[in-house]
Amino acid sequence: MTKRLLSAATALALIFAIAACGSSSSDSSGSSSGPLVGAGSTLVAPLMSKWQSDYASKTEETVTYGAIGSGGGIDQITSRSVDFGASDAPLTPEQFEEADGVEQIPWALSGTVPAYNVSGAPSNLKLSGEVLAGIYLGDITQWDDPAIAKLNPGASLPSTKITPVYRSDGSGDTYAFTNYLSTISPEFKSKVGTSTTVKFPTGVGAEKNDGVAAAISQTDGAIGYVGLAYALSNELSMPLVENSAGNFPEPGVESVEAAADAVSKIGPNNEISLADLPASAKDAYPISTYTYVIVPLESDKADALKKFITYAIGPGQEYGPDLDFAPLPKQVIAAGKKAIAKIGS
Amino acid sequence: MEAGALSNPVLRARRNLKDRIGDPLLQGLSGLAAAIAVVVILGIAYEVTQEAWPAISKFGIGFLTTNDWNPVTERYGAAPFIYGTVVTSAIALLFAAPLSIAISIYLTELAPSRVRRPVATLVDMLAAIPSVILGLWGILVLGPFMHDTIEPALKGVLGFLPIFSGDPSAFGYLTAALILTIMTTPIITSVVREVFETVPGDLKEGAYALGATRWEMIRQVVLPYSRAGIVGATILGLGRAIGEAIAVAQVIGGATGINISLFHTGSTMAAQIAAQFQGAPGALQKPSLAYLGLILLVFAVIVNITARLIVQRGTLKDTDVTPTEAEAL
Numbered sequence: 155m156t157k158r159l160l161s162a163a164t165a166l167a168l169i170f171a172i173a174a175c176g177s178s179s180s181d182s183s184g185s186s187s188g189p190l191v192g193a194g195s196t197l198v199a200p201l202m203s204k205w206q207s208d209y210a211s212k213t214e215e216t217v218t219y220g221a222i223g224s225g226g227g228i229d230q231i232t233s234r235s236v237d238f239g240a241s242d243a244p245l246t247p248e249q250f251e252e253a254d255g256v257e258q259i260p261w262a263l264s265g266t267v268p269a270y271n272v273s274g275a276p277s278n279l280k281l282s283g284e285v286l287a288g289i290y291l292g293d294i295t296q297w298d299d300p301a302i303a304k305l306n307p308g309a310s311l312p313s314t315k316i317t318p319v320y321r322s323d324g325s326g327d328t329y330a331f332t333n334y335l336s337t338i339s340p341e342f343k344s345k346v347g348t349s350t351t352v353k354f355p356t357g358v359g360a361e362k363n364d365g366v367a368a369a370i371s372q373t374d375g376a377i378g379y380v381g382l383a384y385a386l387s388n389e390l391s392m393p394l395v396e397n398s399a400g401n402f403p404e405p406g407v408e409s410v411e412a413a414a415d416a417v418s419k420i421g422p423n424n425e426i427s428l429a430d431l432p433a434s435a436k437d438a439y440p441i442s443t444y445t446y447v448i449v450p451l452e453s454d455k456a457d458a459l460k461k462f463i464t465y466a467i468g469p470g471q472e473y474g475p476d477l478d479f480a481p482l483p484k485q486v487i488a489a490g491k492k493a494i495a496k497i498g499s
Numbered sequence: 500m501e502a503g504a505l506s507n508p509v510l511r512a513r514r515n516l517k518d519r520i521g522d523p524l525l526q527g528l529s530g531l532a533a534a535i536a537v538v539v540i541l542g543i544a545y546e547v548t549q550e551a552w553p554a555i556s557k558f559g560i561g562f563l564t565t566n567d568w569n570p571v572t573e574r575y576g577a578a579p580f581i582y583g584t585v586v587t588s589a590i591a592l593l594f595a596a597p598l599s600i601a602i603s604i605y606l607t608e609l610a611p612s613r614v615r616r617p618v619a620t621l622v623d624m625l626a627a628i629p630s631v632i633l634g635l636w637g638i639l640v641l642g643p644f645m646h647d648t649i650e651p652a653l654k655g656v657l658g659f660l661p662i663f664s665g666d667p668s669a670f671g672y673l674t675a676a677l678i679l680t681i682m683t684t685p686i687i688t689s690v691v692r693e694v695f696e697t698v699p700g701d702l703k704e705g706a707y708a709l710g711a712t713r714w715e716m717i718r719q720v721v722l723p724y725s726r727a728g729i730v731g732a733t734i735l736g737l738g739r740a741i742g743e744a745i746a747v748a749q750v751i752g753g754a755t756g757i758n759i760s761l762f763h764t765g766s767t768m769a770a771q772i773a774a775q776f777q778g779a780p781g782a783l784q785k786p787s788l789a790y791l792g793l794i795l796l797v798f799a800v801i802v803n804i805t806a807r808l809i810v811q812r813g814t815l816k817d818t819d820v821t822p823t824e825a826e827a828l
Contacts, residue, residue: 226777248782315666322753322766322774347571351775351784358670358764359753360638361774368638372669373646 189216190458194227194240195326196363197381198262198445202240204473209465217462223362224445225324225350231256231448237455238463239448242326243350244425255451257497258423259490260444261466263414263480265382266330267405267441269390271370272297272377274312280305282396283338283440289377290318290335291342292356297375305396319369319378322359324350330429330443331379337429379441382410383478397440398433409439411480420489444486449497456498463494547793554786555793562790568755568771575787577794582757583765584798586672587747588740590761591679596733598680599687604717606688607695619692626685634749637678642669642750645677650762665760670752673761675770678746683736690735694728695721731810738802741795744773768795 192202199221206217222230224241231239232253245258268286270279275297285301288294294301298311321328329350336343346352358376360369363384370376370390377393382405385392394402403409413428416435420426428442447466449459467490471481482490548555554562558575565576602622606615650667657663698721706716722729744767752764753774766774768791776788 223777229777317668320753322748324775324777349570351570353567353569353571353755357754358668359766359774360670361748361753365638365749368635369670372638372643 189218190237190455190462191218192227192238192240192447193220193222193230193236194448195224195242195445196221197224197242197264197326197383198240200383200387200477201262201470201474201479204477205466205470208470208473209462213461213465215458215462223324224326224329228253228448231450234450234453237449237453238459240445241448242443242445243329244421244423244444244446245448250423253448256448257451257493258425258446258448259463259467259493260424260426260482260486261447261463261490262445262474263410263442263482263486264445264478265405265410265413265439265442266327266334266379267382267385267392268377268379268395269367269370269385269392270377271374271391272312272314273374274310274314276306276309277391279309279393280396280402281393283335286395287335287339287342289316290320290354290357291339291345292318314375317373317376318354318357319366319373319376320354320357320359321351321362321366321379323361325362326350326443326445327363327379327381328352330441333427333443334429334441337427382406386478395440397435397438398431399436399438400433401436403437403439405439407475407478407480409437410442411483412436413438413440413442414444414480414483414486418485420486424489424493426486442480451497453498460494460497463497464491467491467494544793544796547789547796551786551789551793554783554790557783558787558790562787563794566757568787570784573783575783575790577768577791579755579757580766580768580771580791581794583672583675583751584741584767584769584795586761586765587676587679587751587767588737590673590676591683591740592733592737594677594680595683595687595736596729599684599691599732599736600722600729602684602688603691603695604721606692608713608717608721622685622688624685625681626689630682630743630746631749633678633681634746637674637746637750638669641677642674645669645671645674649673654762661759662761665758665762668752668762668764670750671760671762671764672751672758675747675751675765675767676761678750679740679743682743682746683739686739687732687736690732691725691729694725694732697728698724727809727812731806734802734806734809738799738806741767741798741802742769744769748774768792768798 199219202219202221206219210216219240224243227239227241228245228249230236232249245253245256250256268281272279279302281302282305285294285305288301295316296313297316298313303309303311329348332342332346332348332352336346336348346354358369358373360366360378363380366378366380367384367388367390370378380390386406392405394404396402403412412435413431416431416438417426417428424446426444428444431438431440447463449463453459467482467487474481554575558565562575562577563581564578565574566578567574567576568579569575606619606622610618646667646669650673653663654667702720702724703716706720711719747767748770751766751770753766753770754764755766755771758765772788772792772795776785
């Protein structure tokens with residue numbers, strides 16, 4: 155009897171596990187009243203929770219947010235099961251078409267930073283984009299590689315094997331990191347490419363920022379990449395990455411802001427890439443990234459959405475620096491306001 | 500007697516309404532419940548197939564043997580994940596089955612009765628550990644232990660075997676297999692224990708009366724009598740192992756290729772679905788993950804049917820044999 159029950163239970167559990175993955179939610183968003191519901195990027199989540207409480211105290215309107223990852227945010231807004239989605243990677247043209255009638259607005263500015271754990275290596279090790287690409291392509295395999303030694307003259311480097319760690323789930327950090335490496339290295343671009351999940355030829359995959367941080371901390375010789383706010387608040391040891399000017403800026407709000415100020419080109423869908431910085435941006439952090447909110451042009455909650463996003467890119471920005479987000483540059487706020495005006499009209 | 504009384508028309512007419520609609524109602528409700536289960540299973544199979552259709556029509560059956568998973572070039576195949584699933588589950592069972600049999604022998608035949616209950620409860624409680632916690636333990640404790648101690652030792656002694664070649668790693672097939680061992684052991688143990696308890700006392704006492712030692716009794720009575728049950732239990736454990744997603748995703752390292760070394764990172768079907776389904780960017784990535792889900796579903800069905808067949812056949816054979824044996828004793 156127990157055997158039967160157990161096998162039935164096992165079968166059911168398996169089936170439900172698959173079902174949970176297999177069926178995409180297609181229910182439409184709720185009524186025009188009630189809280190705004192959003193989902194997506196984990197990078198923006200700390201800032202979002204500050205916004206939620208502040209916005210609720212100022213307007214008595216609630217916003218709920220599920221930090222399920224950028225890809226998840228895009229899915230959910232495409233199926234309209236949330237009122238807004240959030241993504242660190244701008245939508246691709248195909249995704250735009252599929253999402254059918256959405257507006258994409260940059261609403262926070264941060265960075266993706268490498269973090270490493272190498273016993274015997276100096277802190278604030280200097281690395282370049284070429285070296286990072288080499289590590290993730292499997293060409294640079296030891297910490298005392300000549301390419302690393304050249305960037306760190308005089309430093310004693312152990313011969314520890316390098317273990318690159320990457321995100322195995324879809325992630326805006328992977329997008330920002332691979333976008334940067336593809337800009338720097340044509341070889342990386344052709345062999346790996348840019349996406350929220352890519353196929354790295356070498357290394358260890360881990361889930362979410364915490365998984366990557368745990369994998370780094372448990373493996374001597376590991377290097378990985380996480381969100382800037384996550385790395386700073388968890389005090390991970392971060393290498394300094396060379397920018398286009400040949401400097402090694404400290405990762406932080408100031409250097410990310412400097413990167414954003416150096417780029418004025420805004421794409422037709424408000425997408426802005428900070429991977430290819432001009433050499434004149436001396437203090438710019440090279441792996442900076444915008445994160446976006448994606449809203450439907452038509453919805454029952456258009457007015458509430460406009461109000462919340464106007465708050466987020468306006469007064470909401472002042473909470474950024476405390477949480478390691480850089481404030482949006484003026485021209486980006488202006489573009490955002492123009493986009494907000496299109497919602498619901 | 501009862502049946503006779505009910506078939507009497509006079510008595511039946513006297514029964515009140517509640518009693519008369521009771522039976523049809525019970526039949527209707529329970530039938531409906533059974534129908535829901537069938538509909539749910541068929542509906543899920545249909546939904547997964549439909550979701551997977553773009554990948555099925557693009558890659559066809561070659562999906563099963565393609566050793567690639569690249570969202571940038573949109574080329575997907577199931578081979579790395581089928582391989583990972585088979586390897587991790589097989590190793591897990593290799594450890595879990597003997598362990599479970601030993602635990603069951605101890606609990607049913609050897610342990611003093613005041614020890615049995617607490618130990619049995621603790622073993623069952625292993626199954627109650629949420630898999631995400633076990634995965635976290637895998638990352639923080641088991642992984643580093645594998646990397647620092649177990650894998651270098653294996654490499655030192657058996658390094659000439661390709662499966663123990665390469666650099667030790669905290670994440671990989673072997674770590675995932677050990678996590679699965681911990682997950683499947685309580686399931687196998689609870690079934691095997693129950694099977695052992697059904698071994699007739701007469702047979703055991705008969706063996707003792709013939710001068711058998713405890714070990715001889717276990718080897719010649721308990722184990723042969725329970726053979727089918729043990730195999731069935733192991734296959735149930737296999738069902739658990741191939742379906743586990745979260746804990747495996749946490750410790751296997753998410754690499755999308757086939758690697759002979761057990762120290763190397765890899766992935767399983769369930770882990771890949773868990774890690775990437777939410778927010779798969781490529782147009783074909785989500786259908787390909789659903790295709791993986793379909794393969795996993797077929798695996799699960801085959802495993803469960805096999806387990807049932809073995810257990811059923813074994814039980815029949817045993818009942819055929821038992822009475823004569825019992826009489827002989």
